[in-house]
Amino acid sequence: MKSDRFKKGWEKLKEVDGSAGEKVIESLKDIAPEFADLLIEFPFGDIYTREKLDLKSREIATIAALTVMGNASAQLKVHIHAGLNVGCTKEEIVEVIMQMAVYGGFPCALNGLFAAKEVFSNEN
Amino acid sequence: MKSDRFKKGWEKLKEVDGSAGEKVIESLKDIAPEFADLLIEFPFGDIYTREKLDLKSREIATIAALTVMGNASAQLKVHIHAGLNVGCTKEEIVEVIMQMAVYGGFPCALNGLFAAKEVFSNEN
Amino acid sequence: MKSDRFKKGWEKLKEVDGSAGEKVIESLKDIAPEFADLLIEFPFGDIYTREKLDLKSREIATIAALTVMGNASAQLKVHIHAGLNVGCTKEEIVEVIMQMAVYGGFPCALNGLFAAKEVFSNEN
Amino acid sequence: MKSDRFKKGWEKLKEVDGSAGEKVIESLKDIAPEFADLLIEFPFGDIYTREKLDLKSREIATIAALTVMGNASAQLKVHIHAGLNVGCTKEEIVEVIMQMAVYGGFPCALNGLFAAKEVFSNEN
Amino acid sequence: MKSDRFKKGWEKLKEVDGSAGEKVIESLKDIAPEFADLLIEFPFGDIYTREKLDLKSREIATIAALTVMGNASAQLKVHIHAGLNVGCTKEEIVEVIMQMAVYGGFPCALNGLFAAKEVFSNEN
Amino acid sequence: MKSDRFKKGWEKLKEVDGSAGEKVIESLKDIAPEFADLLIEFPFGDIYTREKLDLKSREIATIAALTVMGNASAQLKVHIHAGLNVGCTKEEIVEVIMQMAVYGGFPCALNGLFAAKEVFSNEN
Numbered sequence: 241m242k243s244d245r246f247k248k249g250w251e252k253l254k255e256v257d258g259s260a261g262e263k264v265i266e267s268l269k270d271i272a273p274e275f276a277d278l279l280i281e282f283p284f285g286d287i288y289t290r291e292k293l294d295l296k297s298r299e300i301a302t303i304a305a306l307t308v309m310g311n312a313s314a315q316l317k318v319h320i321h322a323g324l325n326v327g328c329t330k331e332e333i334v335e336v337i338m339q340m341a342v343y344g345g346f347p348c349a350l351n352g353l354f355a356a357k358e359v360f361s362n363e364n
Numbered sequence: 365m366k367s368d369r370f371k372k373g374w375e376k377l378k379e380v381d382g383s384a385g386e387k388v389i390e391s392l393k394d395i396a397p398e399f400a401d402l403l404i405e406f407p408f409g410d411i412y413t414r415e416k417l418d419l420k421s422r423e424i425a426t427i428a429a430l431t432v433m434g435n436a437s438a439q440l441k442v443h444i445h446a447g448l449n450v451g452c453t454k455e456e457i458v459e460v461i462m463q464m465a466v467y468g469g470f471p472c473a474l475n476g477l478f479a480a481k482e483v484f485s486n487e488n
Numbered sequence: 489m490k491s492d493r494f495k496k497g498w499e500k501l502k503e504v505d506g507s508a509g510e511k512v513i514e515s516l517k518d519i520a521p522e523f524a525d526l527l528i529e530f531p532f533g534d535i536y537t538r539e540k541l542d543l544k545s546r547e548i549a550t551i552a553a554l555t556v557m558g559n560a561s562a563q564l565k566v567h568i569h570a571g572l573n574v575g576c577t578k579e580e581i582v583e584v585i586m587q588m589a590v591y592g593g594f595p596c597a598l599n600g601l602f603a604a605k606e607v608f609s610n611e612n
Numbered sequence: 613m614k615s616d617r618f619k620k621g622w623e624k625l626k627e628v629d630g631s632a633g634e635k636v637i638e639s640l641k642d643i644a645p646e647f648a649d650l651l652i653e654f655p656f657g658d659i660y661t662r663e664k665l666d667l668k669s670r671e672i673a674t675i676a677a678l679t680v681m682g683n684a685s686a687q688l689k690v691h692i693h694a695g696l697n698v699g700c701t702k703e704e705i706v707e708v709i710m711q712m713a714v715y716g717g718f719p720c721a722l723n724g725l726f727a728a729k730e731v732f733s734n735e736n
Numbered sequence: 737m738k739s740d741r742f743k744k745g746w747e748k749l750k751e752v753d754g755s756a757g758e759k760v761i762e763s764l765k766d767i768a769p770e771f772a773d774l775l776i777e778f779p780f781g782d783i784y785t786r787e788k789l790d791l792k793s794r795e796i797a798t799i800a801a802l803t804v805m806g807n808a809s810a811q812l813k814v815h816i817h818a819g820l821n822v823g824c825t826k827e828e829i830v831e832v833i834m835q836m837a838v839y840g841g842f843p844c845a846l847n848g849l850f851a852a853k854e855v856f857s858n859e860n
Numbered sequence: 861m862k863s864d865r866f867k868k869g870w871e872k873l874k875e876v877d878g879s880a881g882e883k884v885i886e887s888l889k890d891i892a893p894e895f896a897d898l899l900i901e902f903p904f905g906d907i908y909t910r911e912k913l914d915l916k917s918r919e920i921a922t923i924a925a926l927t928v929m930g931n932a933s934a935q936l937k938v939h940i941h942a943g944l945n946v947g948c949t950k951e952e953i954v955e956v957i958m959q960m961a962v963y964g965g966f967p968c969a970l971n972g973l974f975a976a977k978e979v980f981s982n983e984n
């Protein structure tokens with residue numbers, strides 16, 4: 241039996257990026273299935289459902305953060321895809337990543353742009 | 365003689381946060397005055413003036429990035445202040461920082477919230 | 489009305505470090521009171537209550553992580569204190585931090601040791 | 613002629629993970645053979661041989677640190693394997709990595725779990 | 737029409753590593769061509785052309801920085817190659833990377849050495 | 861009885877920055893005196909004494925690394941001071957730190973410049 245937070249989180253994750261949600265749950269099944277629940281419940285059930293910030297701004301924040309961290313390429317691609325899903329244009333996503341050269345340096349921005357290039361090419 | 369990029373950057377920085385610009389130029393005067401020029405020219409003259417992303421989204425991205433990096437408290441406070449200047453509500457800024465618990469962990473989000481608390485209290 | 493997870497988390501946090509819990513809730517009261525709830529619910533209600541790892545090992549893991557991150561000094565001190573509370577000796581905590589010189593470099597280990605020195609001196 | 617610290621370190625590394633030690637020495641042979649000596653001498657000869665912390669706790673600390681750093685996937689896998697060697701259960705290792713979602717964020721925990729999944733599948 | 741800074745930067749980048757410059761411009765062509773301009777203009781036109789520090793010292797600094805950051809392997813390889821171009825010996829580059837074990841930990845130094853090994857083997 | 865590596869390391873550290881060495885040993889005396897030995901032995905006895913890279917280049921590398929890491933302000937100041945001791949000019953140190961804006965972002969470079977400003981003002 242899943243919690244209400246899981247159900248709310250799952251709905252939100254589907255709105256953001258349904259296929260990514262299914263993939264992560266699948267990938268955690270045989271190593272840490274309960275972590276999949278926590279991943280739906282806290283980030284998506286508790287945080288992304290909060291109403292004081294729109295989803296587009298949330299994805300801009302996440303793309304910025306994952307770009308400067310520079311060590312979570314798979315998750316950055318998921319959120320670039322999610323950004324497109326919730327209404328960011330490709331140009332806006334590229335701008336966010338370019339801006340990160342100022343805060344995290346040029347290498348992280350370059351690697352972020354290459355991640356975007358890969359996601360965008362899979363969109364077509 | 366300042367470059368056109370400096371002039372454009374200076375105008376943009378004033379729009380974002382005029383007093384911060386003056387302070388940083390002042391603080392670099394006797395250690396690296398040319399770095400003050402570069403700081404106006406590249407981040408503000410080249411990046412923030414680009415038109416495909418609005419200033420409010422730019423500040424959301426920067427607040428997110430500086431929160432997860434967690435090692436640039438002074439600059440985070442400048443951009444929380446700048447966020448308010450360009451139209452973010454306090455609630456939106458708090459949401460961005462809270463969301464960073466997901467990507468950079470709870471300590472960086474906590475420290476980001478304490479930075480916001482300090483900036484907000486100076487606003488009143 | 490607090491959730492069951494909050495109640496479980498609050499009990500666990502009290503077991504780990506009661507006064508730290510009260511302080512953080514107090515400190516978030518006027519900036520992000522709901523983040524205080526999330527901080528009790530997810531880390532303490534969902535994670536630290538899980539039974540497959542003892543609390544002492546959990547604090548060793550957290551002290552190691554916060555030492556190498558090197559940007560969350562206040563939280564590191566809280567967990568050094570918590571480590572003592574759940575049965576780590578001072579010597580064990582010092583060993584964990586020293587070992588981090590191997591993974592995060594000597595500066596983070598030095599700063600971790602200085603944090604431990606401060607916490608230990610407040611114990612007496 | 614190897615130093616006593618090298619000999620002590622080599623014995624300790626064999627206890628922790630013999631095959632990893634041989635591989636790293638082999639891999640450094642033609643680029644920096646003296647770094648292989650330092651790697652045996654300092655981390656294993658000087659640190660892991662210290663007696664005030666048991667090897668299982670040492671591996672928990674290392675797995676936590678490498679998970680939050682998120683940029684040393686090969687070394688994380690070596691230490692997940694070493695953790696199993698010195699008496700950690702798979703469940704305990706999974707718990708340590710899950711807990712790192714609190715301190716380093718969900719992406720680093722996810723990537724840590726995928727590393728564990730790979731190591732565990734090679735165990736069978 | 738390219739700016740004077742672009743022209744100066746392009747000349748400097750050719751001096752440092754001509755083929756890397758062409759590759760990065762090519763790779764950004766269909767995702768963010770203007771970022772390629774910024775990458776030539778700011779790092780190479782504004783910074784590397786400054787005369788108070790020689791190019792060899794600049795590459796030592798960059799190799800050190802990218803080694804400890806540990807999340808920009810492609811860029812580290814470009815700068816190891818550039819280091820050789822501007823007069824660093826292989827031994828000097830290996831020494832810089834080994835030294836980073838002290839500041840960023842052994843895993844980042846190991847990964848830096850493996851990057852150097854790959855670059856050096858392509859030199860022959 | 862100190863090891864030969866300690867003696868060699870101590871001589872090297874005195875050459876680099878004698879007063880810093882005494883301070884760190886003093887500061888570790890009551891928390892982890894054996895870590896003071898390791899700090900002299902490995903970084904200074906094993907690494908800085910190696911002959912294939914001159915001390916000036918070693919300090920340039922360290923200043924670059926500590927600037928981009930951005931979480932070890934005290935150690936950065938020690939090495940800015942050490943850089944001056946081993947023959948770097950103030951201008952060269954400022955250039956290294958400015959260059960780090962490219963790799964670690966503008967905030968880390970700004971904070972590095974403020975650290976240099978503090979060290980330089982204590983020189984006079």
